[in-house]
Amino acid sequence: MSTKSQKNVWKNEINDIIRGACGGFLFGIPLLYTMEVWWIGSLAKPQLIMMAIALMFIVVYLLNQIEGFRKRRYSWLAAQTAMDTVEAIAIGLACSTFVLLLLRELTPETSLRESLGKIIFESVPFALGVALANQFLGDSENSNGKGQESDPENSTTKNKGDLHATFTDVGGTLIGATIIAFNIAPTDEIPMLAAATSPPWELAMIAASLLISYGIVFQAGFSNQQKRKDQKGIFQRPSSETIMSYLVSLLAGAFLLWFFQKLTFSDPWTMWLDHTLILGLPATIGGAAGRLAI
Numbered sequence: 001m002s003t004k005s006q007k008n009v010w011k012n013e014i015n016d017i018i019r020g021a022c023g024g025f026l027f028g029i030p031l032l033y034t035m036e037v038w039w040i041g042s043l044a045k046p047q048l049i050m051m052a053i054a055l056m057f058i059v060v061y062l063l064n065q066i067e068g069f070r071k072r073r074y075s076w077l078a079a080q081t082a083m084d085t086v087e088a089i090a091i092g093l094a095c096s097t098f099v100l101l102l103l104r105e106l107t108p109e110t111s112l113r114e115s116l117g118k119i120i121f122e123s124v125p126f127a128l129g130v131a132l133a134n135q136f137l138g139d140s141e142n143s144n145g146k147g148q149e150s151d152p153e154n155s156t157t158k159n160k161g162d163l164h165a166t167f168t169d170v171g172g173t174l175i176g177a178t179i180i181a182f183n184i185a186p187t188d189e190i191p192m193l194a195a196a197t198s199p200p201w202e203l204a205m206i207a208a209s210l211l212i213s214y215g216i217v218f219q220a221g222f223s224n225q226q227k228r229k230d231q232k233g234i235f236q237r238p239s240s241e242t243i244m245s246y247l248v249s250l251l252a253g254a255f256l257l258w259f260f261q262k263l264t265f266s267d268p269w270t271m272w273l274d275h276t277l278i279l280g281l282p283a284t285i286g287g288a289a290g291r292l293a294i
Helices: 001-027 036-045 045-064 077-101 112-131 142-150 153-157 162-182 189-196 199-219 225-229 239-257 269-294
Strands: none
Touching: 001 077, 001 112, 001 199, 036 112, 036 239, 045 077, 045 112, 077 112, 077 199, 153 225, 162 239, 189 269, 199 239, 199 269, 239 269
């Protein structure tokens, strides 16, 4: 019994961390594509960095008192809230470091002071997203009354056919991907980041986009997660749906790059590929949120 209980504790903890990380990606990914934040972090003095950490702790602590990223609430325990705050900040630091490495904004040549500044300043929106994880897309499991009332509507929707469900998935992905990518596509960050990438890093970016998308929709425990798993359609398995949504998000990103004249039909296909994959990461995260919202 004790072994089983310990396994459940670790399982719940891992799920909480995944939920927090996904909330961080949903909230923090746009600022990771903002060069001004890179520059501020690179030039920040130690006093400013310490102030950013202190302010981040205070805000995240207050957000954890309200909601937090865990299913279990201990908001009446100050010590538990403080521990959750430290964990939320740690998740934000880890996620921002991972993406900065993926985007080649952190390299072995980057100085320690510059790396710390970039990581700290970029981790602020991530940590806020972790603390707001349960508020992004409310968990339907915690609202039994609403969930029961929507059952007949869900069954009616399922009966409309696999094709309709597939178009719904594609539409939700397009809407979410377009909303996020629309704010990033016209900026100069995409060409700058694309110039620093190489094929191995592009493959890593593809893998990261797929894993984060899968985590947001099928693992984080956000709203309608069970509905997503039961969703009918041509791409009805989580793996195939994740790949499909990634391809749709790439198409949305490529179209926006062309729309804002960042790419033209006279550009080589390798340039289209580089730019689209760079924009594909935030677009895929937006597309995952869009599928949950429908």
